[in-house]
Amino acid sequence: MSRVLTLAAAQMGPVGRDETREQAVARLVTMLKDAKDRSADLVVFPELALTTFFPRWWFDDEAELDAFYETDMPNDATRPLFEAAAALQIGFYLGYAECVIDKGKKRRFNTSILVDRSGQIVGKYHKVHLPGHADHQDWRPFQHLEKRYFEPGDLGFPVFETQLGSVTDARIGMCICNDRRWPETYRVMGLEGAEVILLGYNTPQHYPQAPEHDHLNNFHNHLVMQSGAYQNGCFVVGTAKCGMEEDCMLIGQSCIIAPTGEIAAMATSLSDEVITARCDLDRCRDIRDNIFNFDQHRRPECYGALTKQR
Numbered sequence: 001m002s003r004v005l006t007l008a009a010a011q012m013g014p015v016g017r018d019e020t021r022e023q024a025v026a027r028l029v030t031m032l033k034d035a036k037d038r039s040a041d042l043v044v045f046p047e048l049a050l051t052t053f054f055p056r057w058w059f060d061d062e063a064e065l066d067a068f069y070e071t072d073m074p075n076d077a078t079r080p081l082f083e084a085a086a087a088l089q090i091g092f093y094l095g096y097a098e099c100v101i102d103k104g105k106k107r108r109f110n111t112s113i114l115v116d117r118s119g120q121i122v123g124k125y126h127k128v129h130l131p132g133h134a135d136h137q138d139w140r141p142f143q144h145l146e147k148r149y150f151e152p153g154d155l156g157f158p159v160f161e162t163q164l165g166s167v168t169d170a171r172i173g174m175c176i177c178n179d180r181r182w183p184e185t186y187r188v189m190g191l192e193g194a195e196v197i198l199l200g201y202n203t204p205q206h207y208p209q210a211p212e213h214d215h216l217n218n219f220h221n222h223l224v225m226q227s228g229a230y231q232n233g234c235f236v237v238g239t240a241k242c243g244m245e246e247d248c249m250l251i252g253q254s255c256i257i258a259p260t261g262e263i264a265a266m267a268t269s270l271s272d273e274v275i276t277a278r279c280d281l282d283r284c285r286d287i288r289d290n291i292f293n294f295d296q297h298r299r300p301e302c303y304g305a306l307t308k309q310r
Helices: 021-037 062-066 079-088 177-181 183-191 211-232 283-290
Strands: 004-011 042-044 091-102 105-115 121-126 159-164 167-176 196-201 235-240 243-245 248-250 255-257 263-266 273-280
Touching (some): 004 167, 004 255, 021 079, 021 273, 042 196, 079 091, 105 167, 105 196, 121 159, 167 177, 177 196, 177 211, 183 211, 211 255, 263 273
Parallel strands (some): 004 042, 004 235, 042 091
Antiparallel strands (some): 091 105, 159 167, 235 255, 243 248, 255 263
């Protein structure tokens, strides 16, 4: 039986600080329908797709900060997206800021969910590798306060088996933005048999700590995703929120990457744009059986002190 999925990356242009959830969701629904018109089975939206990238500002007012988080999903603002997915029989990945109350304490996560073609949430992920800083650094042109506004993920890197299109047993993993730079992100999911890894990102073009690297940001973005795909024999879909968002330029070049490491499709704008690629999940076996066969060739017992810290 054919195990072919049409995967879509639904890149978003800037989301302004004054843009409402309803306006952002309307853009997502439009791209979901566009993807369906191209026979897509699964659509990947960006990290923090419902709001502007709020960690670039310092907030002292708790209520002002709370306004950027979702406390339930779906909610009144996002329900049209879930309903559209069910009506169109198409799955999606969505990134957003989540606030949960656990034993009377607020816990905040940078979250993504996997929604199946019936509009039901079948997987959740909390971002593990939080970049940036927790203190106010007034020398920066913009803040990057993920370490202040989120706690590290507590769900690990799970892989979810679900039906998408005609594939009844697609194995899907998730990560978010900075996770893509760390090889263990892909390896953990690769060891769990992930065939497709979904990730959304909001990545500034300017890196204040080392501006001499700014010209490499797009190159490094693709480098880590392509190597992760190839070394673990899986497809990777990376989707950006991009363009000039509140005086901060975010990189684009959303892409769909094959298990060979080749880029199968890439966005060419810095605005709302849908790209698709027809992906045969059985191609994962080509790499996993012939090149990176973990059972035959991987030798963790010979790697030395894996947990040693420098």
